[in-house]
Amino acid sequence: MELARIQEALRERGIDGWLLCDFRNRDYLAYRVLGLDFEKLSSRRWYYYVPARGNPKKLVSAVEEHRLDALPGDARVYLSWKELHAGLKRLLGAKKRVAMQYSPLNNVPYVAMVDAGTVELVKRLGHKLVSSADLVQIFVALxxxxxxxxxxxxxxxxxxxxxxxxxxxxxxxxxx
CATH class of the missing domain: 1.10.287 (Helix Hairpins)
Structure with a gap:
């Protein structure tokens, strides 16, 4: 993962952070950006937040708590969906502009990897979602x-x- 370049790209675009997440290997883009092994099945949800400044943070299931060990940053572990919601709130902190593999109106379906429920949850936590399409283009598509x-x-x-x-x-x- 090219942490310094990712953070620089976030700052250049006025984005507070990039939330990469996955469940059951749905988001191959996240694996490519983070340099994770896509062949290794993830049976539980995981979240990796790269802020524009500072250290990344992880939120992982107690069932697969070592899933993101190869990446820098402190990890929090959840077991129940309530712990997941609270953990995601802590992970993201104050209201921010957050990039995700999301495409408004599904205009760029190639980056629309995040499920609607996760989009709803992040929005409900008070964050403004922006598409990671430009970031994906830099770190995956070039x-x-x-x-x-x-x-x-x-x-x-x-x-x-x-x-x-x-x-x-x-x-x-x-x-x-």
């Missing part, structure tokens, strides 16, 4: 130099194949 080279090679191959295909079509039309 390609590196090797990826760029691969795209250029593929584009050249596609152009060559297109030219050869049209040459064959032209030849077939001319010769009947």
């Amino acid at each position: 390609i590196d130099e090797a990826g760029y080279r691969t795209h250029k090679e593929a584009a050249a191959a596609m152009d060559r194949i297109r030219a050869e295909a049209f040459a064959r079509i032209g030849e077939a039309i001319r010769t009947g």
Whole structure:
């Protein structure tokens, strides 16, 4: 996870923090951003809050309390849904602008990973939700130099194949 870069991106956008969460491996974007193993099943909900400034915080189930041990930050453990709600309230603190894998009106369904109940809960706690789409684009969707080279090679191959295909079509039309 690129904590310093994430926090810088949050500050640049005027976002107080990014709440990444998952249940049963629904949000592959969160795993990519955090560098977690997506193949390892999470059977309980977990939350990871990256503030624009300061240390990240974790909220994990007592059943899988070590799920986020690879990440920096202090962890709180919940067992019941009441403890989860109280823990999430403590995790987020005062009213804030919080980024989540949420898409207003589902305009960008690729980032709409958070379920409606979690969205309702965070809003009920008094926070303003913003989409993490721009953040996801920075930390997941950008390609590196090797990826760029691969795209250029593929584009050249596609152009060559297109030219050869049209040459064959032209030849077939001319010769009947």
